[in-house]
Amino acid sequence: MIADTPVLDLDDAAMLEAADTGGALRSAASGGAQVRATAAAVAENALAGLAGLQPRSLLLVSGAGRAGRAAGLLVAALGDRAGLPLVPVSTVPSWAGPLDVVLVSGDDAGDPRLIDAVDRAVRRGAEVVVAAPNEGPLRAAAAGRAAVLEPRVPVLDANRLLRYLATGIAVLRAIAPARSSGDLPDLTDLADVLDTEALRDGPQHEVFHNPAKNLAARTQQRGLILAGDSPATTELAVHAAEVLLQSGGRTATAVDLSVAVAALPQLVDTATAAAPDYDPLFHDEQLDGPPPVEKKRIFLCSTDNDSPAARRKLALFGGAGGGTIDADLVTADIETVPADPSRAESGEPSPEPPTHAGTELERLAVLALRWEMTAAYLRLIGGRAVAGADPDRYDGGPY
Known part of the structure; x- marks a missing residue:
């Protein structure tokens, strides 16, 4: 044999x-559904607090797993074409402040590093977006002080990269629509493309x-x-x-x-x-x-x-x-x-x-x-x- x-x-x-x-x-095959769910959250004004901002940088704080890989993919793909610096960090640096936007992503609502990042960013006056389950200690840290894009489509651990990628795209489209629009796909169009690939x-x-x-x-x-x-x-x-x-x-x-x-x-x-x-x-x-x-x-x-x-x-x-x-x-x-x-x-x-x-x-x-x-x-x-x-x-x- x-x-x-x-x-x-x-x-x-x-x-x-x-x-x-x-x-x-x-x-x-649920990548398109995850992207479409993120688009729906944006349409419901989940990121309304970012409208009109012209931040100095976008800080990407990611937990283990697909969140960190999505952040790396976003930085590698856009590079200097993002319209503003994309800074992947393990924790919120001391220089972060009201001029910055902080995107905190992860799967574990009890991750001390993510909780600390939300708390530090909020105390320093930065705009904070949390892409993680809205529960546990992370929910308490973000309550009323951060925009939350919680997962709406349940998938296995290995299949979450596209949700985090969609979140990064949504944030960039909100804070830098003119500076990087040519490199950032519309989320609904991206969802359609992914659904077509899933059918194939x-x-x-x-x-x-x-x-x-x-x-x-x-x-x-x-x-x-x-x-x-x-x-x-x-x-x-x-x-x-x-x-x-x-x-x-x-x-x-x-x-x-x-x-x-x-x-x-x-x-x-x-x-x-x-x-x-x-x-x-x-x-x-x-x-x-x-x-x-x-x-x-x-x-x-x-x-x-x-x-x-x-x-x-x-x-x-x-x-x-x-x-x-x-x-x-x-x-x-x-x-x-x-x-x-x-x-x-x-x-x-x-x-x-x-x-x-x-x-x-x-x-x-x-x-x-x-x-x-x-x-x-x-x-x-x-x-x-x-x-x-x-x-x-x-x-x-x-x-």
Whole structure:
């Protein structure tokens, strides 16, 4: 038997849905719903206190998990295009004051660091936004003194990045609408884009037409290296590696593309030294068993609008290691028209929807959702039940 044979077939939609008793696919596909919930809170004037401000900086205080990763992604994606300094900090610095806005994000309403950050920022006269559960000590610290964007869509821990990303976008659109509007997507439009991606990645679509299933299939029986070709995509690669580990139980290394290129000679030497006589051309896994070397696959995450240019970055990996090392490009084509699920159910071919480039944050969000869906599929085909699905905070359910 070949090692790591999947328990379920990725193309068996009925079996995948039956196995997903904990709602892993639904949770991973809820990125659009989380963004839309944030947009609804903004429409209800949750951030009305920020209107007309021209702050000196936006301080990002984040708890552990997806909140910190979302802050890093926002800073890496916008850089100096945000219209004001974005400052990720572990606590509110001594220089913070009435000229600053402080965004405190996290999952734990009892986290002493988040509670202290809210208290310090309020006492120093800064405008404070809290993106966390409105309960416990954090609720007491923020009561009447801070804007609160509490979670409205329950999801698993690994699938919360897009909610925090949406919160950061909402705050920036409120305090710097003119200075960074070209780089900040409208939240409703972003939610539509993510819903379209979730439909494309749904279990009813076969591997060939399903980006997330295709990624899951390409990770099988491979050592995984996730690379980014920019600071933002490298941050995304780290998020993908963490989600693959937390949700899919797969280990992957996340690095900048330059690190992967520099390590290529060592990867080739390791592969050839382990089995100097191995030739993938004459090795039949059905007859000869698993290959005597660990094959490695490099996934380059890119938001480059020029796909041919992005693919050229992988040319160095072509044919390296005698077939034991290969590389794939992971990029996002944003569809402008949602896919029609009724066509998929009836078996009718769907016309190719038109695409557009979108903002960098839109493309990053699409890739984040795709990797989260990939991790959910890897969990299901590996036969693992959803761990940590607390019915008090996540209702699970089918896709």
